[in-house]
Amino acid sequence: MKKLHQIFSIAGYNFRLWRKNPRIIVTFALAFVMCFLLSDKAVCFAIDHNTTMQIVEVFIWNFGDSNSILLSSVLLVMLFADMPFLSSGTPLYLVRTSRRVWITGQVVYTLAATFVYLVFVLICTAFFSMQQSFVGNMWSPTAAILGYTNAGERVAIPALVKTLEMSWPYQSMVSIFFLMLGYTSVMVMIMLVCNLRFGQAAGVVSVLVFSVYGILLKPDTIQTILRLPDEAYYIANVTIGWVSPLNQATYHMHNFGYDKLPRLWQSYCIFGALVILGYIAALQAAKRYNFSFAGTEG
Amino acid sequence: MENVIEVESVCKSFGDEQVLKSVTHTFEEGKIHGIVGNNGSGKTVLMKCICGFLRPDSGRILVNHEEVGRDRDFPEDIGIIIETPGFLPHLSGFQNLKLLASLRRIANNHTIYDVIKLVGLDPDMRKPVGKYSLGMRQRLGLAQALMENPSILILDEPFNGLDKYGVLHIRNLIKGLREQGKTVILASHNQVDIDELCDTVCEMDAGNLTVVR
Numbered sequence: 001m002k003k004l005h006q007i008f009s010i011a012g013y014n015f016r017l018w019r020k021n022p023r024i025i026v027t028f029a030l031a032f033v034m035c036f037l038l039s040d041k042a043v044c045f046a047i048d049h050n051t052t053m054q055i056v057e058v059f060i061w062n063f064g065d066s067n068s069i070l071l072s073s074v075l076l077v078m079l080f081a082d083m084p085f086l087s088s089g090t091p092l093y094l095v096r097t098s099r100r101v102w103i104t105g106q107v108v109y110t111l112a113a114t115f116v117y118l119v120f121v122l123i124c125t126a127f128f129s130m131q132q133s134f135v136g137n138m139w140s141p142t143a144a145i146l147g148y149t150n151a152g153e154r155v156a157i158p159a160l161v162k163t164l165e166m167s168w169p170y171q172s173m174v175s176i177f178f179l180m181l182g183y184t185s186v187m188v189m190i191m192l193v194c195n196l197r198f199g200q201a202a203g204v205v206s207v208l209v210f211s212v213y214g215i216l217l218k219p220d221t222i223q224t225i226l227r228l229p230d231e232a233y234y235i236a237n238v239t240i241g242w243v244s245p246l247n248q249a250t251y252h253m254h255n256f257g258y259d260k261l262p263r264l265w266q267s268y269c270i271f272g273a274l275v276i277l278g279y280i281a282a283l284q285a286a287k288r289y290n291f292s293f294a295g296t297e298g
Numbered sequence: 299m300e301n302v303i304e305v306e307s308v309c310k311s312f313g314d315e316q317v318l319k320s321v322t323h324t325f326e327e328g329k330i331h332g333i334v335g336n337n338g339s340g341k342t343v344l345m346k347c348i349c350g351f352l353r354p355d356s357g358r359i360l361v362n363h364e365e366v367g368r369d370r371d372f373p374e375d376i377g378i379i380i381e382t383p384g385f386l387p388h389l390s391g392f393q394n395l396k397l398l399a400s401l402r403r404i405a406n407n408h409t410i411y412d413v414i415k416l417v418g419l420d421p422d423m424r425k426p427v428g429k430y431s432l433g434m435r436q437r438l439g440l441a442q443a444l445m446e447n448p449s450i451l452i453l454d455e456p457f458n459g460l461d462k463y464g465v466l467h468i469r470n471l472i473k474g475l476r477e478q479g480k481t482v483i484l485a486s487h488n489q490v491d492i493d494e495l496c497d498t499v500c501e502m503d504a505g506n507l508t509v510v511r
Contacts (some may be wrong), residue, residue: 006401013397016386088384092442095349095378096401099369291351293380 006097010105011112013093014085028095028120034075035124038062042142042157046132051141055133056173059125061146063176064251065158070211073184075263076117077207080110080188083195086293094291103196103286107279108124110188118180122173137170166256175264176251183249187211189278214246230281234259299326301479302450303348303375305507308357310343319505320357325498327449330472330482332496334489334510339502341485342380345454348483349378359448377443381460382435382459387428391438392421405445413445414438418467420481424456432459440468444475457491463505469495 018024039058046053062068085106094102126133134140139147145154146159163172187210195203222228222236240247241261247253248267255261262270303325317340325331334490335341346352347386348359351409352374359366361373385394393412399405405413414421427435443451453472457465472495475482486492491497499510 002403009401013386016388019388067329088382089386090384090396091349091351091378091380092383093401094351096398100371132506287395288353290353291346293351293384 001286003101006101007105007108010093010102011109012042013089014050014106014109015113017087023078023081027075027117030075030078031072031117031121032124034071035062035121036128038068038071039128041155042146043129043132045146045151045155045157046129047143048141049130049142049145051145053129053132053140054138054169055126055129055135055143055167056122057133057140057143058129060121060163060169060172060176060251061127061157063160063180064130064160064163064172066214066246066250066253069180069183069249070120070214070246072180073187074207074211076114076184076188077191077204079113079117081204082192083192083200084289084293085109088293090291090293092177099286099289100283103282104279107189107193107282110192111185111275113183114184114188118177118184122177139164139169160252160257162252172251179249179251179264179271180268182240182268182275183245186271186274186278188244189275189282193278193281193285194284196289210245214244217244217246234256237261299328300364301325305344305348306358306360307475308344308347308354310340310347310352310354317505318347320356321505321507323500323507325481325483325507327481328476328479329497330476330484330495332499333483333502333507334383334487334492334499335483335485335502338503341502342454344483344507345378345380345452345483349373349376349380349452351380353506358473365367373450375448376450376452377448378454379436379439379443379447379456380452380454383439383442385427385435385438388426390424391427391434392413393421393425393432394427394438395442395445396434399445399464404447409439409447410445412439416444417441417471418464432476433461433464436460437464437468438456440471449480451480453482454485455487456484457486458487463475465491 039062040056042061143159143164146157147161147164154157187207190206190210191203194206199288217240219233219236219240222239223233228236238260241253248262253261254267255263301324305321305323308318308321321344321373333341343352347354350366353367363376364370366373388409392410395410399410412423417440419437437457440456456468459467469491484496500507502509
């Protein structure tokens, strides 16, 4: 119980440092701008067609797309630019706890901060579509137009029939939220481990490599590598659905009962397992970690 | 007197630079031990190794007969100031110490109140630490080091930023610690502090520790 309290105190200490912190303010301000830019297309479409939207639809259309997930996750790196969160106050906490407790506190903080960031993104997207929206758990006329005509493709909004027919708005929102949380949590865990093992620059590079891996891994690449004929393109698509973390985080790249793509629960389990692996790796790295606090060398 | 801290052949490098060169020394219980040396001579690195924040490349450090980094991550029963301690700037001194005290649950509100008074600050002051002078922060740093009544104190430049009355006050306080049987390791640039306070003095020079007295 005492250790649990220590873990949450360390995580809480990091959150207390958010107050009046320009980096944190800029990160959330940029997230707000990003949500505005991403939401604009769908909201304008609804205004032009004089149709209503479900309040979480903009979030679903925006973050049902891998590029938007990638963009929001890269922005999250700014939130953790000071990883592994060493300040002149850190020694006072360290000396009263242990390395294991300290690193667990940092992991709790990174996961909680990621959660807060995604809640903020969700609220922002809902805010931007508020004027056109209703809160009932049913798809809107805007969604129907986007999904059942080629309008969605024309304006590059990934409103898919698959999503409309297989789930309800809040159900989709929860799934997308947790897929994004899983993906971004894995990313920050990789960043934390690389940071502890190889230094701060390595932490940032690891995020870039992780993101580039997601971008480059496309079905065409797999088709070329495996020399698949065009009629076997679906094999490449399914392979990508499994091996690309970005596709694991993309809602419509999941099995809704008629293909071999990962199911949602399988993606949650994969992300969960990777986060646990990351935590174990971070614990190992912390054992040999040399704590260096700014302004205290001599 | 028993040795409470034993440093055995400790080496520490950062890249190509060897900061500690096979440092061996023992610190006896109930004394004030001074470490002098120029900036960058390795004083703080040695203190951080003793605290467990840095892992020696070779050698070992025993605090109260427990090897730091093997038996324990950080020594128990220790109070520290590593130069100017960082506190949450929007909280008062009392609130900051209460937050830290909640980790070990040794010091209660009453103890915190008393220790803040002991270092010459007003425990009822609501002013946030962000508005404290450097000297006030240093006093609060000493209060956090003392509040759990540790038997060992590691004080790196505890007189930083203090005015002459502050220096006198903290000197007397440190002298009082010796009377209570506490072991203090004190690093300071100021020779007067070292001469007046310390029972033993070592000099750190380019990673080598030599006994001065």
